[in-house]
Amino acid sequence: MITVVIPTVGRPTLRDTLAGVGSGVPVIVVDDTPAAELSVPAPVRVVRSGGRGPAAARNAGWRASTTPWVVFLDDDVVPSPGWAEAVVKDLADLPDDVAGSQGRIEVPLPDDREPTDAERHTAGLADALWVTADMAYRRSVLESVGGFDERFPRAYREDADLALRVSQAGHRLVKGDRVTTHPVRDDGFWASVRFQRGNADDALMRRLHGPGWRTAIGGGRGRLRVHAATTAAALTALTLAATAAARARRALRRADAWSRRAGGRLLSRQASRPGRGLVNGVLRQPPVRGLVGGALTQRPGAGGRDARSRQAGVLAALAGAAWAAMTAEFAWRRIAPGPRTPEEVWRMVVTSVVIPPVACVHRLRGEWRARR
Template sequence: MNPRPAPGDRPRPAPPRYAVVVPTVGRPSLRTCLTALARATEAAPPARVVVVHDRPGHDGTVPDLPVPDALRALTTVVAGPGRGPAAARNTGARLAGDAPWIVFLDDDVVPSPDWGDGLARDLAERPGDVAAVAARIDVPLPEGRPPTDAERNTAALATARWITADMAVRRAALDRVGGFDERFRRAFREDADLALRLLDDGWRLAQGTRRTAHPPRQGGRWLPVRQQAGNGDDVLMRRLHGPGWRARADAPGGRLPRHRAITAAGLAALGCALTGHRRAAAVCGALWGAGTAEFTLARVLPGPRTRTEVLDMILTSVAIPPAATWHWLRGLVVHRGALPRTPAADPAGPPTTTPTRPGTRREVTT
């Protein structure tokens, strides 16, 4: 006689066939990511794992990567094209076999111990018009002190909607919209672009239950300045999806208008000083100083206010506004003729849905 299931027990759904694609630049975090993936999927391993090393040697070879023994027989390691994570993910997707789902993981995330069971629940019996299922991202922050500026920036991923740190995408949907747009060369906005194209093609997006940790990024003092390159990607998003793209993608606006104003004030102060207009130079310089001070305080006050953190915030708060403005201007030039991609003309699209019109809110299931 079979025992009755205990009250509250949830039957484990049949695991779907899926492949995993991990783009990497060879960071040490890859070992932690793959080790956690192996442990989490021991009961129902993926059909294939494709690791795309996007910084191959000059001869196209890749170094020996730390693939756990449990995944070695399932894993293919290939050289990426060196054009950023969007192109690397497309390379991995082409080699991922015929599994109906592809799970994209970043090389710096850590799947939870029950990630495999959560993925099975997330994908089991999904309607055919659900194109993607996002994981829930946890960002472990230090206890006993306020988070630093870098830690707060990473913590924002916990509330972001459609980041490919851990995103399961239906192969038919990915093929239908042509994969990731390789014009996005950084790990920024390529996921939001894919989500909006899927919605516009009539697919739905879902929020899953599996959990994945994303430790705070470590990139040194000047990482916030380098990240301002994303302002050029925002220009491309506007070209492709219209002025309402932020609302549709749940992407809050940043401080670019203030950065442009601060940069303009600084340039005006310099120009006036060089041409002998001292009073105008003083006024513009005061405006630049006030804007820079406000920006610095906005970053210092929520943090731990250590000597190193305060110094980093002062230096980078001076550098960020002109860097942001430069990348925005460069984006206007580089992407001035950018055109939206169109879905493939094949029957792989969602069977009974109506495309979302630009400017409308997305439809999300759980």
Template sequence: MTAVSSDVLGWSVVVPTVGRPQLRAMLDSLAATLQRCPEVAAPAAVVVVDDRPLGSAADGSPARPGPLPLPAEHGLPLHVVRSGGRGPAAARNAGWRTAAATASPPRWVAFLDDDVVLPPGWAGRLAEDLAKADVDDVAAVQARIVVPLPAHRRPTDWERSTAGLERAAWATADMAYRLDVLRRVAGFDERFPRAYREDADLALRVRQAGGTLRRGSRTVTHPVRPADDHVSLRVQRGNRDDALMRALHGPRWRQDAEVGRGRLPWHTATVAAAGAAAGLAAAHRPRPAALAAGVWAALTADFLRRRVLPGPRPGEEGFAAELRRMAVTSVAIPFAAVAHRARGAWQHRRALGGVAPAPWPVPVRALLLDRDGTLVHDVPYNGDPALVVPFDGARRALDAARARGLRLGVVSNQSGIGRGLLTPAQVDAVQARVESLLGPFGTWQRCPHVPEDACGCRKPEPGMVLRAAAALGVAPAECAVVGDIGADVGAALAAGARTVLVPTPETRPEEVAAAPLVAVSLEEAVRLL
């Protein structure tokens, strides 16, 4: 295999996770394939995005979750980012934006699920895929997914569902995108909260923007995760995401995104028959009610048959338990599917003739600002309102933002409280002075902790940005964070907000070089949004 230099390959890895124990094996397999393929340049970064919800500390502020199951010895350029439990689309965005926010951003970002296993030659095959994609100007390259199924019996319904990944188009279990393409389309649409359709939506938008997607030569193993008896009911929530896809991309979205038709029309007919039977019975019309009930029973029995026949046979391991699961869930799934689709259609009312959702990325509706070094000159551990001096033009910039209808908030690290150098009352007094000089803010969020507290709110953690967005009634993606140091940028990226850096003499050059957007003043920062 031909060696691939770092300037040709130029890649980073992003792994979203909710702390599953399989993460350790996945990272071990990544380290092993890199060792087996020394001719391949190592990734610039392996960004593990911890998307577990932030816990709550004793004072009610966000607290970091417990440690992730990371390998003790891995030799990987590992970086952990916390995204606050906002779903895989938001986690992947936090990952690639973190990888991009360096002085030398990668050309490619390889997205991997936390439960896949990479074969020994994976790194070499990836290098070949990306080298060919560079020559042909391809926007993204997908791996071929292999789902191991039991050899001693027929697969269960859940195992067959997982095996559908082998035929899925553009699944991000192992998908590499050009960084410039991700920037052009603003990454994943974070309105998709589940691991469902967010990858199809991204692929569709990339193709609509003129990009080409290709299936590569590399393979990845995706084991079947353990699941309880009700997993097939929970996955019906994806019908809400189907409603969003239709609202965003129109009635032909399934064909355009290369997605199968699904069973929703049959589920709708099943629910309609059940509803007719109940209504007719209540109206004391027994014969039509019996006919409608018969239609419901026939449709339900057909659905059960289609799920049971490919599964374990009598006498095979797990047959009785699978038959019980299928019998119960085959009755419930049509109702769950229709209910979730109706809820999604109402939420995204284009399907009902309403206004279509805004295209991704959504417009900025809120501006979150660092206090010291951004709004006012930095006086370390200031508890004296008399020392508050706003930057020139700060009031004009904020008034311009208010005139545009932007909601305003402040997110400020105040470790002086945790260090015993300031009291909350002193910080409140400084806050009041800032408002008297610069006008009102819709929310003030501050972190009183020291770094050793390991909280989830101290920037660059996302906690304060997420709390501010909630307090202002907007989504994190509808926020922009303006600050003067890399921690402000990091908090914005982790929370899914846009960000502008306004450097001061104290801002480190590497922070300026890594910032996605830089302005010379607060007024310019507001104009750029």
């Protein structure tokens, strides 16, 4: 009745996934690594997809199957005991208009402290709709809609895109009772920054499904607008500060050059007038107009340039303050719910500075690709 398809990039957790599925159902592991051949226990079948991403890997897997239903699992989940039997029970006697059934995802979180930002990110899978961490589809429906869109290169949004296309084709998707555990992985210090690559996929989703696609999949609005404002404030502050500094340097150079030229002319005129001359080796002269306290007065028009330079500096300070306020708000939003350990706070502060511009760059890249 079912075939289980598991795309993998060679994670060690694949062993636990296969053990959870058991040996009672056919399993196809799709090796999406460009490296050597993957080793799996018999009778698991291996199909290679050439490292083209999870969408292409899942397509290769379900097309190699022959059963009426295909159940997709990720290679880092652990099906609960009795999972295979629970899948069959979930799919039995479903109405013909039901094209898919989602398993219930559980994310184990620590009991002795608040979850970190990364743990909360993974925990979001428990409420996400139609994620292929555990998702079954009728094979006939996959054929009719063309399977996964391989323009999605990551394990992100390709499952939501498929669910929307299936729903738009007139089918329903439901939730089953089977349970699959998704442990939290430690993806390193910069994991939250790498996640921003998904903004490029969001651009493709908007291009394919319109501006309401987030609501259709039960998602929130996101922070891209705030990230764009934060990035704009940072760029404005840097640009105005550089402009103010450049104007100040030019004003100093011009004032210095004018002072040398004007001083030379004044001294030459004084020396050429009758009664002027050297007394004991020193030029005898009355006070020189244009000198105040022995220094040349400012060149006419320089005050306006100084005012513009000061204005640019003030605007740069205001833009910098806006950037700092938005960055601090973003960092605190991520720090407040967590354990607030020194390591977690430091990671949140650093990545909160980096995330807004990285998110904007990936979104612009995605918009450019989507329009192509």
